[in-house]
Amino acid sequence: MHKFWAAVFGVIIVLCIALFVVAAFVPGWWLPKQVSTFGDAADRLFYMILWITTFFFVLTEALLVYNIWKFGDAKPGYKAPYVHGNHKLEVIWTIVPAGILVLISVLQIGTWEEIKYTKNFPRPDISVNQIVVVARQWEWRIRYPGPEEQKRWERDPKGPENWRKLAEFPFEDFGQYDDVHDVNAVHAWMMDERGAGRVLIHLKTRDVLHSFFLPHLRLKQDAVPGKVIPVWFAVNDWNTAYDEKSKTWVDGFNHNTGQFGDRNFIWDLACAEFCGSRHSMMKGRLYIHKDRADFNKWLDFQQKAQNARMPAAAE
Amino acid sequence: MSDSISHGAEAHAHHPELGFMRKYVFSEDHKMIGIQFLFSGIIFLFVGGLLAWLVRLQLGWPHAEVPILGKWLWSGSAGNRMPPDFYNMAFTMHASVMIFLVIIPLLTGAFGNFTIPLMIGAGDMAFPKLNMMSYWFMWPAFVVFLLSFVVSPGGAAASGWTSYPTIASVTMPAGQGFESPAQAASGIGQIMWLVGLIFVGVSSMMGSVNYITTIINMRAPGMTLFRMPMTIWAMFITAILQAFALPVLTVALFLQLLDKTINTSFFLPPGTLNFGNWTAGPGGGQPLLWQHLFWFYSHPAVYIMILPAMGMVSDIISTFSRKALFGYKPMVFAIAGIAGLGFIVWGHHMFQSGMDPRLGTGFMIATILIALPSAVKTFNWLGTTYQGNLQLTTAMLNALAFVSMFVIGGLSGIFMAATTVDVYIHDTYYIVGHIHYVLFMSSVFGIFAGVYYWFPKMFGRLMNEKWGKIHFFITFVSANLTFYPMHILGTGGHMRRIADPLQYEFLRPLQPMNQLISISAFVLGFAQFIFVANFLYSLFKGPKAGRNPWNSNTLEWTCPSPPPHGNFDIAPVVYRGPYEYGAPDREDDFWPQTLPPGVAKVPAEEAPHTAEQPKVEKEHG
Numbered sequence: 001m002h003k004f005w006a007a008v009f010g011v012i013i014v015l016c017i018a019l020f021v022v023a024a025f026v027p028g029w030w031l032p033k034q035v036s037t038f039g040d041a042a043d044r045l046f047y048m049i050l051w052i053t054t055f056f057f058v059l060t061e062a063l064l065v066y067n068i069w070k071f072g073d074a075k076p077g078y079k080a081p082y083v084h085g086n087h088k089l090e091v092i093w094t095i096v097p098a099g100i101l102v103l104i105s106v107l108q109i110g111t112w113e114e115i116k117y118t119k120n121f122p123r124p125d126i127s128v129n130q131i132v133v134v135a136r137q138w139e140w141r142i143r144y145p146g147p148e149e150q151k152r153w154e155r156d157p158k159g160p161e162n163w164r165k166l167a168e169f170p171f172e173d174f175g176q177y178d179d180v181h182d183v184n185a186v187h188a189w190m191m192d193e194r195g196a197g198r199v200l201i202h203l204k205t206r207d208v209l210h211s212f213f214l215p216h217l218r219l220k221q222d223a224v225p226g227k228v229i230p231v232w233f234a235v236n237d238w239n240t241a242y243d244e245k246s247k248t249w250v251d252g253f254n255h256n257t258g259q260f261g262d263r264n265f266i267w268d269l270a271c272a273e274f275c276g277s278r279h280s281m282m283k284g285r286l287y288i289h290k291d292r293a294d295f296n297k298w299l300d301f302q303q304k305a306q307n308a309r310m311p312a313a314a315e
Numbered sequence: 316m317s318d319s320i321s322h323g324a325e326a327h328a329h330h331p332e333l334g335f336m337r338k339y340v341f342s343e344d345h346k347m348i349g350i351q352f353l354f355s356g357i358i359f360l361f362v363g364g365l366l367a368w369l370v371r372l373q374l375g376w377p378h379a380e381v382p383i384l385g386k387w388l389w390s391g392s393a394g395n396r397m398p399p400d401f402y403n404m405a406f407t408m409h410a411s412v413m414i415f416l417v418i419i420p421l422l423t424g425a426f427g428n429f430t431i432p433l434m435i436g437a438g439d440m441a442f443p444k445l446n447m448m449s450y451w452f453m454w455p456a457f458v459v460f461l462l463s464f465v466v467s468p469g470g471a472a473a474s475g476w477t478s479y480p481t482i483a484s485v486t487m488p489a490g491q492g493f494e495s496p497a498q499a500a501s502g503i504g505q506i507m508w509l510v511g512l513i514f515v516g517v518s519s520m521m522g523s524v525n526y527i528t529t530i531i532n533m534r535a536p537g538m539t540l541f542r543m544p545m546t547i548w549a550m551f552i553t554a555i556l557q558a559f560a561l562p563v564l565t566v567a568l569f570l571q572l573l574d575k576t577i578n579t580s581f582f583l584p585p586g587t588l589n590f591g592n593w594t595a596g597p598g599g600g601q602p603l604l605w606q607h608l609f610w611f612y613s614h615p616a617v618y619i620m621i622l623p624a625m626g627m628v629s630d631i632i633s634t635f636s637r638k639a640l641f642g643y644k645p646m647v648f649a650i651a652g653i654a655g656l657g658f659i660v661w662g663h664h665m666f667q668s669g670m671d672p673r674l675g676t677g678f679m680i681a682t683i684l685i686a687l688p689s690a691v692k693t694f695n696w697l698g699t700t701y702q703g704n705l706q707l708t709t710a711m712l713n714a715l716a717f718v719s720m721f722v723i724g725g726l727s728g729i730f731m732a733a734t735t736v737d738v739y740i741h742d743t744y745y746i747v748g749h750i751h752y753v754l755f756m757s758s759v760f761g762i763f764a765g766v767y768y769w770f771p772k773m774f775g776r777l778m779n780e781k782w783g784k785i786h787f788f789i790t791f792v793s794a795n796l797t798f799y800p801m802h803i804l805g806t807g808g809h810m811r812r813i814a815d816p817l818q819y820e821f822l823r824p825l826q827p828m829n830q831l832i833s834i835s836a837f838v839l840g841f842a843q844f845i846f847v848a849n850f851l852y853s854l855f856k857g858p859k860a861g862r863n864p865w866n867s868n869t870l871e872w873t874c875p876s877p878p879p880h881g882n883f884d885i886a887p888v889v890y891r892g893p894y895e896y897g898a899p900d901r902e903d904d905f906w907p908q909t910l911p912p913g914v915a916k917v918p919a920e921e922a923p924h925t926a927e928q929p930k931v932e933k934e935h936g
């Protein structure tokens with residue numbers, strides 16, 4: 001009977017590992033396609049920890065299964081060795097994991113700093129795509145500096161910084177009259193070789209906690225009532241183009257095949273912090289344009305549409 | 316110390332016969348109180364399980380019209396589909412019930428109460444009346460939690476077991492009632508949740524004061540600190556954790572209760588919040604303050620939910636390996652280390668919360684280091700079984716499952732502790748997988764191990780081993796099928812607490828996994844009826860256990876089963892540590908802590924599996 005139980009433990013462990021292996025090859029069962037500048041480093045850390053933990057997982061479980069298999073049939077007369085421990089072993093299996101754990105924590109600090117430390121954020125200047133994201137139940141309200149504002153920045157280097165300051169009023173902030181608004185869609189352009197196109201988001205919420213989650217960018221940040229939290233990212237790929245059929249910009253555009261509707265090029269924006277009844281409906285999409293010119297075209301397009309809807313705002 | 320012995324002996328000398336009420340209801344006997352906690356814990360295990368089924372029903376088939384249940388529970392609102400508010404209530408109350416009414420009360424209330432006096436050789440707890448109250452203070456919580464399901468408007472709490480402001484804490488302007496402007500559900504329900512938890516907290520506090528005092532003051536002669544079994548060490552350190560952490564939770568609960576009832580604004584930020592037609596604030600507080608206070612308690616609380624199980628499992632594994640616990644002192648220091656570090660890692664729940672990321676780095680290092688004592692413990696358990704003479708009883712199988720599954724929970728913790736990786740997996744099913752590997756696959760298997768192990772001491776009868784093993788097998792397999800795939804969901808980015816994963820393009824391929832999880836969860840739930848049937852049957856019909864059915868060394872096995880009021884018919888004196896199994900120059904392979912040196916063999920009536928309780932109490936040696 002003891003061999004049966006050893007097998008039960010063993011089979012479960014093998015199945016656990018098998019599931020991970022299978023999942024890594026089934027489309028949609030693993031980390032989604034990764035498109036941000038820091039995402040590769042984050043994924044590398046994930047895999048590093050995965051390998052290290054898998055090693056210790058197999059080691060400990062194998063020992064356990066072996067012990068059940070080998071020593072699991074209690075023999076009436078038999079006495080187990082009379083040992084209470086082993087100082088040397090104890091030291092080894094404290095020091096070795098300690099070393100590995102410290103290594104993991106040291107190795108991952110750099111990327112954490114890159115993603116979250118404000119000292120590494122893009123300074124607001126004309127090359128940076130500033131966006132205000134205001135979460136509320138249950139949608140993402142997005143606001144961009146309008147085309148006129150961006151033109152002013154060409155003359156006034158302080159402009160981007162000032163726009164940010166305005167954005168950093170936590171409440172009752174409706175922005176400037178010529179800002180461009182959108183809902184549940186974040187537009188940006190692929191970062192170019194000179195580094196233009198990094199995105200700086202000013203994240204706020206009007207009611208409860210939400211969390212700005214871009215799985216394909218390995219990025220997540222809670223939005224907290226009363227705070228304006230800066231978030232930055234830059235994207236290495238693009239997924240949107242003007243679609244003649246729908247007369248607007250559509251995502252899911254695979255620029256290798258020239259086709260729309262490719263799952264790998266649909267990059268969801270999700271709310272990851274519980275926010276009430278329709279929490280799971282609080283979703284948006286990330287639209288990354290090929291370049292700044294295409295983004296600007298979209299911005300103009302969006303502003304015209306907005307002015308057409310709200311003629312008063314255009315004056 | 317000497318006090319306790321005379322008390323024990325005295326109580327034995329003249330048993331006062333207690334009436335039914337004093338004996339079974341308002342009992343001051345630690346064993347009866349432990350058993351009361353055990354029964355209510357098992358009952359609420361089923362309440363929590365039912366809620367889990369509802370959660371899984373929704374996640375497996377988010378758009379399904381639920382036939383009978385639908386009409387009965389929520390007809391009208393959206394046809395027979397489960398409304399998201401109901402789903403939110405279900406996952407909130409599932410976690411709240413399981414954590415606060417099942418796992419904590421079972422580990423500390425049931426096993427803490429039952430084992431502490433017995434294993435240290437005391438007649439009872441230091442403060443028996445306080446002990447009784449600690450159980451009866453659970454009842455307001457039971458009542459309030461259950462009633463909250465039917466209050467209107469809104470029903471039970473639906474803001475997650477973490478109850479983060481502002482969604483949990485906002486309330487209507489003064490005079491407009493207690494509905495929540497932030498969500499249709501959980502106005503009064505949230506208030507009742509807060510009140511319930513305050514009672515649970517008071518109950519735990521009374522318990523931990525009692526445990527600490529009893530363990531410090533009432534050990535039998537010879538029971539030095541380093542002769543205490545791991546169960547007692549774990550209960551001791553857990554009680555200290557609780558005593559230090561609980562006040563912080565209590566304060567937080569009161570503050571949110573004030574926010575919720577009389578419109579204070581401890582958790583409302585300066586500035587106005589907008590909810591449709593309603594506004595809230597401006598306040599003068601901070602939503603993040605709650606998260607700090609909550610996790611300052613609730614991180615230590617996750618260790619409150621595992622350390623006792625670790626202690627129990629250590630004793631069970633050593634007993635059934637017929638071999639000394641490997642590295643007793645390192646095991647004690649590991650528990651102490653986990654508890655100490657446990658106070659400085661709460662921020663790992665807040666890496667993405669908007670807390671200063673530099674603070675996150677500090678919490679990350681402390682959190683990663685806490686995996687170290689966990690690793691040490693695992694290696695020591697493996698060392699204990701190595702070259703042992705393993706008796707694979709049901710208790711032992713459950714204990715081995717604890718070890719095997721805790722490895723998974725501990726290792727997944729490292730992913731989340733690494734802040735960079737946590738950016739992605741925070742608030743996804745990866746966390747849900749982790750939680751269930753530590754709390755279900757470890758703590759609950761530890762609880763099962765404890766029940767199978769101490770049942771004969773509690774009730775004087777043995778549980779059925781065959782059905783115990785069938786129960787173990789189905790539970791072990793179906794629980795793995797339920798919780799392991801959650802790691803895949805999390806790796807795929809599946810957020811937690813979403814009523815409808817089909818909303819998202821990137822989550823659609825994962826839906827078959829969600830269905831597999833749901834089906835396994837239903838099997839898992841049904842398997843628990845085997846446990847209950849075995850438990851109830853054995854209570855009345857199980858074979859009688861002698862004093863020491865497992866040939867174990869610790870003190871509780873020297874009393875009759877079940878022990879009388881006052882516990883010890885022979886005042887125990889302790890001569891050695893609890894893990895002297897397999898000593899070479901002895902006839903037996905065990906060596907009870909109370910057996911005087913020089914006595915070569917344990918008296919026959921204390922030998923294994925004696926069907927009848929010994930009629931004559933014999934002096935030791």
Ligand code: HEM
Nearest residue numbers: 617620621663664686689725728729731732741742750753
């Ligand atoms: C090896 C040790 C462990 C490490 C390194 C660890 C690490 C973590 C981290 C970093 C989180 C936060 C994840 C996030 O929200 O992004 C977390 C969550 C959690 N851990 Fe652990 N953990 C460990 C062991 C345990 C144990 C032993 C328990 C309980 C018995 C436990 C219970 C929980 C629970 C309940 C949560 C989720 C709380 C929630 O958000 O609802 N963990 N753990």
Ligand SMILES: [Cu+2]
Nearest residue numbers: 210271275282
């Ligand atoms: Cu949200």
Ligand SMILES: [Cu+2]
Nearest residue numbers: 614617661664
């Ligand atoms: Cu924690």
